[in-house]
Amino acid sequence: MLDATGRIIVSGIGKSGHIGRKIAATLASTGTPAHFVHPAEASHGDLGMVSKGDVVLAISNSGEAPELANLVAYTRRFGIPLIGLSSKPESSLMMQADAHLLIPSMGEACGFGIVPSISTTLTLAMGDALAIALMKYRDFQAENFRDFHPGGKLGAQLTKVRDLMHAAEELPLVTPQTPMRDTIAEIGRKSFGMVGVVEGGNLVGIITDGDLRRQLDGLMTRTAGDVMTRNPQTVRPDALAEEGAAVMNKRGITCLFVTEHDAPAPALGLLHIHDCLRAGLG
Known part of the structure; x- marks a missing residue:
């Protein structure tokens, strides 16, 4: 054979x-x-x-x-x-x-x-x-199996983060110097409920809807660098999407930036929990 x-x-x-x-x-x-x-x-x-x-x-x-x-x-x-x-x-x-x-x-x-x-x-x-x-x-290997079995629960379990992530122009990104008015506008334009903060090409922080609510006093006088949460949780592009979904479920969040290693590192993409759910992961 x-x-x-x-x-x-x-x-x-x-x-x-x-x-x-x-x-x-x-x-x-x-x-x-x-x-x-x-x-x-x-x-x-x-x-x-x-x-x-x-x-x-x-x-x-x-x-x-x-x-x-x-x-x-x-x-x-x-x-x-x-x-x-x-x-x-x-x-x-x-x-x-x-x-x-x-x-x-x-x-x-x-x-x-x-x-x-x-x-x-x-x-x-x-x-x-x-x-x-x-x-x-x-x-x-498992990667080969998914090539022949992309559908159903088995296919979903073998889906990689890179297969589901949003990338390039879809990513909501600002710099630490970006005024909060423009930062909030970027969150609204990209519709992920969050934005990544990049400096020198690396992801150094994130701002979520929750961050905005917690810092409403004087919010519009600040910059993205003032409000951001540093050292955000990320996921690697070659990780199983199931791993990313598990992290989001455990931490009670809806998005993960995708980087080759822990931040600070270039933002390659963004994985949203809705993408995981549509793929059959929960």
């Missing part, structure tokens, strides 16, 4: 087919291109989905599923590597296969040996183990 220049073609019929679809999906989402081909459809044209460079993983607990026969014959005819996954080492499938994934033959949970249950669980475990082993050999 590591050497395949094409895709991993997974196939199986009945419950083995359902498990096969899941195995193909897991492989595809973890860095091993794969898709499922239904063996009956393969006999009616879908064999065209299989080509040189591919590797076929055929699943059958008994190893005797007749629906797989044409697919197996096709791999033999065109020299396409065939991996058999079965509990019967002497079965037709395993005798034809180039490589063998053998699961224990332990009967089924129903007690009659007829309802696929233990066998499907073992097959699923084998498929997951195979996918995880391939991940390790490929050095597949």
Whole structure:
């Protein structure tokens, strides 16, 4: 599978087919291109989905599923590597296969040996183990997983701060010398309820709505440097957005400036709690 220049073609019929679809999906989402081909459809044209460079993983607990026969014959005819996954080492499938994934033959949970249950669980475990082993050999990381899985809760948990942050002209910024009238105007224009104070290109402080309320007396006679809170909490751009949301929730704030290291440092962006919520983080 590591050497395949094409895709991993997974196939199986009945419950083995359902498990096969899941195995193909897991492989595809973890860095091993794969898709499922239904063996009956393969006999009616879908064999065209299989080509040189591919590797076929055929699943059958008994190893005797007749629906797989044409697919197996096709791999033999065109020299396409065939991996058999079965509990019967002497079965037709395993005798034809180039490589063998053998699961224990332990009967089924129903007690009659007829309802696929233990066998499907073992097959699923084998498929997951195979996918995880391939991940390790490929050095597949969480960042890679998010590329294939940007949606849902998992995608949200892997979102980086840089993916959600506001940057450039969106940032509310003033200097320590900026009069408070202009500072308040900047807060209103950018609509984040706060402003960053930069000096020499570095973020040295912030002013929030709360700071304004606490210093109303003589406020308009002051400058941003007089009112700002120094050494603001920041977050790194390569941190998980979930970490930023956790900091905001813990500190009861709604925004975090993004810097490469603790302030003072250049302001690269701004992460707002609403952006985290829209991404599915809370």
